[in-house]
Amino acid sequence: MQNDSLHHNDFGKDRSPQIYADKNGNPLDSSYGYGNRFMHEWVPYESISGTAPRGLKKPRTRRELKFWQCLVFFICLMAVWILTNGWVYFLTGNMDLDSFVMEFEFLAASVLFVFFMRADPKEVFPLQKPRMSAVFGVLILVAAGYLAADVVTVLEMFFVPHALQRIDEGLAGAYSSSLPVELFLTAFMPAVCEEALHRGVMVSGLRTSFRKRCQIILAGGILFGVFHIYPVRWWIPGILGALMTWVILETDNIFYTSLLHFSYNGLLVVISFLASDASAQASYSASPQMVGGSLLFYGIPIPILIYTGCWLIRRSVTWKKPAFIESGLEEKRLAQILVPTGVILLSGILFLLIGA
Numbered sequence: 001m002q003n004d005s006l007h008h009n010d011f012g013k014d015r016s017p018q019i020y021a022d023k024n025g026n027p028l029d030s031s032y033g034y035g036n037r038f039m040h041e042w043v044p045y046e047s048i049s050g051t052a053p054r055g056l057k058k059p060r061t062r063r064e065l066k067f068w069q070c071l072v073f074f075i076c077l078m079a080v081w082i083l084t085n086g087w088v089y090f091l092t093g094n095m096d097l098d099s100f101v102m103e104f105e106f107l108a109a110s111v112l113f114v115f116f117m118r119a120d121p122k123e124v125f126p127l128q129k130p131r132m133s134a135v136f137g138v139l140i141l142v143a144a145g146y147l148a149a150d151v152v153t154v155l156e157m158f159f160v161p162h163a164l165q166r167i168d169e170g171l172a173g174a175y176s177s178s179l180p181v182e183l184f185l186t187a188f189m190p191a192v193c194e195e196a197l198h199r200g201v202m203v204s205g206l207r208t209s210f211r212k213r214c215q216i217i218l219a220g221g222i223l224f225g226v227f228h229i230y231p232v233r234w235w236i237p238g239i240l241g242a243l244m245t246w247v248i249l250e251t252d253n254i255f256y257t258s259l260l261h262f263s264y265n266g267l268l269v270v271i272s273f274l275a276s277d278a279s280a281q282a283s284y285s286a287s288p289q290m291v292g293g294s295l296l297f298y299g300i301p302i303p304i305l306i307y308t309g310c311w312l313i314r315r316s317v318t319w320k321k322p323a324f325i326e327s328g329l330e331e332k333r334l335a336q337i338l339v340p341t342g343v344i345l346l347s348g349i350l351f352l353l354i355g356a
Contacts, residue, residue, distance in 0.1 A: 085098075206219055220244075251313060304341070
């Protein structure tokens with residue numbers, strides 16, 4: 001009764017409204033009535049306002065991945081891969097199974113890294129419903145990437161033919177002769193597992209450490225090129241890695257980069273199977289005329305194809321659909337097409353003159 005009288009006296013002296021809570025920390029308003037107050041153990045609400053209600057869990061905080069953390073993870077993962085590469089083949093004699101385990105390691109390690117770093121998986125691996133215009137843009141970029149790979153290969157055959165021959169001989173017979181199995185291992189698995197590592201974990205770290213988009217794209221391309229180990233052939237995956245990094249920055253959708261990765265690798269697999277007989281007698285040297293012809297016939301369409309693919313992707317992510325050549329940006333857009341086209345054209349003519 002002493003506590004009740006104190007509450008009653010305080011209420012009578014202080015005309016300002018009082019907020020009370022029961023012993024569980026639940027605030028009570030005036031709808032409970034004056035009589036119901038004596039059925040609870042009353043405390044002033046201000047005395048518990050800074051405490052957490054009982055029965056609720058503390059929300060889990062999400063962290064941003066830092067680039068140095070992702071780089072350390074990438075180096076450790078590559079070291080583990082180099083040390084353990086081939087152990088499944090040694091135990092089982094199955095190269096296809098060894099390739100599958102290798103790719104799965106990249107996916108599992110990336111997911112576990114995100115989990116233990118308490119990062120948000122939806123931000124690290126952004127996945128949204130695709131748009132058809134962006135899909136067509138990605139397929140055009142695949143065609144541009146294939147032409148670029150042809151040009152780079154011919155340049156390698158001209159400058160470092162023996163290194164290219166050793167790499168191709170080392171890769172010969174590495175996988176199954178079955179086209180569906182080859183597509184699964186060489187196209188589908190990298191499109192999922194390697195994209196989770198590069199366009200997921202690594203790009204998330206790059207975004208927090210580099211403000212300029214060109215720096216993120218350049219670093220993403222270098223990391224993807226180094227990831228493919230070979231010192232000569234890293235140019236081709238490096239270019240594709242930079243292109244796919246731009247796509248993920250532009251769309252924030254890992255579906256498009258996975259589609260680009262799958263389509264490009266799948267195209268190479270199909271062409272390799274169709275040309276398997278001719279490849280056995282392939283030459284690993286190129287004349288200046290061959291280089292010049294490759295630059296003129298395969299290289300010149302590349303800038304316009306890349307621009308068209310990027311334009312379709314940009315249209316899919318903006319509410320205001322940009323024109324093919326935007327008003328006020330004519331000089332910049334034309335320079336993006338004409339300058340690289342002119343460089344390729346002059347290079348091709350120069351090689352033809354050298355071989356004449």
